[in-house]
Amino acid sequence: MLKIHGIPRSRAFRCIWAAEEAGLPYEVIPIGFLPGFKLEQAVAINPNNKIPALEDGGLVLFESLAINLHIAAKAGAPLMPAGDDASRVMQWTLWSATEVEPHVMRWSYNAYLKPEAERVAAEAAVGKDLLDARLRVLDGELAQRPFLLGAGFTIADLNLASVLYGSWLNGYDYAPFPKVKAWMDACMMRPAALRARKQREG
Numbered sequence: 665m666l667k668i669h670g671i672p673r674s675r676a677f678r679c680i681w682a683a684e685e686a687g688l689p690y691e692v693i694p695i696g697f698l699p700g701f702k703l704e705q706a707v708a709i710n711p712n713n714k715i716p717a718l719e720d721g722g723l724v725l726f727e728s729l730a731i732n733l734h735i736a737a738k739a740g741a742p743l744m745p746a747g748d749d750a751s752r753v754m755q756w757t758l759w760s761a762t763e764v765e766p767h768v769m770r771w772s773y774n775a776y777l778k779p780e781a782e783r784v785a786a787e788a789a790v791g792k793d794l795l796d797a798r799l800r801v802l803d804g805e806l807a808q809r810p811f812l813l814g815a816g817f818t819i820a821d822l823n824l825a826s827v828l829y830g831s832w833l834n835g836y837d838y839a840p841f842p843k844v845k846a847w848m849d850a851c852m853m854r855p856a857a858l859r860a861r862k863q864r865e866g
């Protein structure tokens with residue numbers, strides 16, 4: 665049984681979605697930063713004291729997207745394809761973490777996450793400019809095929825869509841990127857995504 669440490673209102677959502685797609689049994693150990701949870705109490709298995717973390721038997725992992733690669737590898741194809749496509753999964757996953765997430769977060773903190781008085785509109789605008797540049801690239805790729813690797817959904821789609829999910833849900837303007845918008849809608853409406861979203865959105 666996979667043990668996902670975290671709460672659905674955190675990046676643990678990504679791992680819950682991955683476990684749902686993989687069809688693997690999992691348990692959520694609710695530790696987090698919302699009232700009623702205690703992140704001030706150390707997350708004993710994560711030296712960064714952050715969520716999520718995963719326990720799978722004797723293996724302990726941190727970093728949500730790495731956890732997802734592990735979960736997908738357990739399920740195998742089609743969620744985690746083999747050969748060159750496995751390298752493409754790594755490419756898109758690292759792109760999500762390094763090229764996309766910092767700009768999503770810059771926009772998100774200043775558009776909806778921070779208390780209104782602490783938001784800086786200019787920061788949100790910079791985040792949006794930088795994210796838009798990546799979404800233009802993504803739109804061009806998704807004009808060539810419905811999912812990142814081809815005809816079918818893989819963990820590459822899940823990792824990138826889960827990084828974009830908060831912005832998609834909270835009013836980011838995806839209209840200039842119609843292929844990205846259609847792909848995000850398709851990813852987030854998958855039955856496994858809906859089961860994970862129900863835990864997060866209620």
Ligand SMILES: N[C@@H](CCC(=O)N[C@@H](CS)C(=O)NCC(=O)O)C(=O)O
Nearest residue numbers: 674675713714715716726727728729
């Ligand atoms: N890169 C890490 C980021 C983990 C992270 O920042 N998690 C947040 C919750 S979504 C957290 O634990 N924040 C508490 C803190 O930073 O003290 C990952 O993807 O797992």
